[in-house]
Amino acid sequence: MPRSTRPGARRADAQHSVEKILDAAIDCLSRNHDASVVQIAQAAGVGRVTLYGHFPSREGLVEAALAHLLERGEEVLSGLDLTGEPAQSLRELIDSSWLLIAQSGAMLEAAQKVLPPGRIHELHAGPEQRVRELIVRGQAQGAFRDDLPAAWLASALHHVLKGTAADVRSGAMTAEQAPEFIAQITLAAYAPQPSCSNRP
């Protein structure tokens, strides 16, 4: 089992195989929560035993695929300049995040079923922190409301992004207007509120 040696020692075609498998896994799992290993292998144009030669188990494959997916997303998001006006930065962050989430589809849900919860939360720390930091900065500058925890505001946005992506996948909504709609609703929700509460 030479696959256990360091990655650099892998032959070029082997490396190419794992990439094909990873891409196929993301593609298949995004469409079907519990795609079987044989389905993924077929989509990758690879034998099932070859797949098992590179990944210890289905769970290991899902984890690697999720990590690969989030890694690609992180590359996109890290290229963004979020130091400008908070509202505008949030808009850009929403636009980019929308693309990523819409593409990844149900891949995350697939992972949620197989991987331990802590592992997923761990892999998601990056994107979540990026949004939260932007919110905190906006709160400090008075651009966003500060009567609610930044973590909650961030999670609400995450839910809307994820849910709307699911709607689009099921054909209940068109993808074009989605990011603009999400941005408008989010900016309104994040806006500073009048200090007086209308509830005693």
Added chain:
Amino acid sequence: MPRSTRPGARRADAQHSVEKILDAAIDCLSRNHDASVVQIAQAAGVGRVTLYGHFPSREGLVEAALAHLLERGEEVLSGLDLTGEPAQSLRELIDSSWLLIAQSGAMLEAAQKVLPPGRIHELHAGPEQRVRELIVRGQAQGAFRDDLPAAWLASALHHVLKGTAADVRSGAMTAEQAPEFIAQITLAAYAPQPSCSNRP
């Protein structure tokens, strides 16, 4: 197979069995997307063959359980008086919906995997329409923004409710403050916006 006769002809204990099975199915499927028939039967304190005596297949059971769940929810929601001030009515609707969604848990996701999409959308028409009508009324009265479709505003609320319920289930959030948080964020998002757009 006397179960195929009209419901009134069922013996009392048989009727009791189907209720136990239905409750157990809702309970199990809310915690585990793909709970097996044997798991549900055990939770209901009933033999597997007895379950198959009342339901034709696993799919039939899931459908019946979802219908039963939404029926119970509809009873709760239909008791609400939503004719008052839109914002206050929305608050009450959110509170009640939150309880229902938090209880039902992942049951819906389970159904989403087994039942044809049209069937689910059909069963969900009731709650969705109730929220949408309230939003439309609020828009007409000037209490809610009308620059976005009511259906979108409703779906966004639905996503936040569902996602936050999932967070609570996974322990990432406490259930107590959740409905108040959701209400605040939703009311802010629904509030009428200044006519001038800050984007050319």
Added chain:
DNA sequence: GGTAAGTCGAACAGGCTTGTACGAGTTATG
């Protein structure tokens, strides 16, 4: 060009599911 690395298909074992069948026991109901 030789060798190790990689791939392939077929096949097996083990497990879990669904759905059905049978026979015997229990209980509600008239």
Added chain:
DNA sequence: CATAACTCGTACAAGCCTGTTCGACTTACC
């Protein structure tokens, strides 16, 4: 109380999935 309805356990067939083994074939790399 007698009967039909109901329930139960066990067992079976069929299918799918995972993970592993084997031998043979192809291909990259030194």
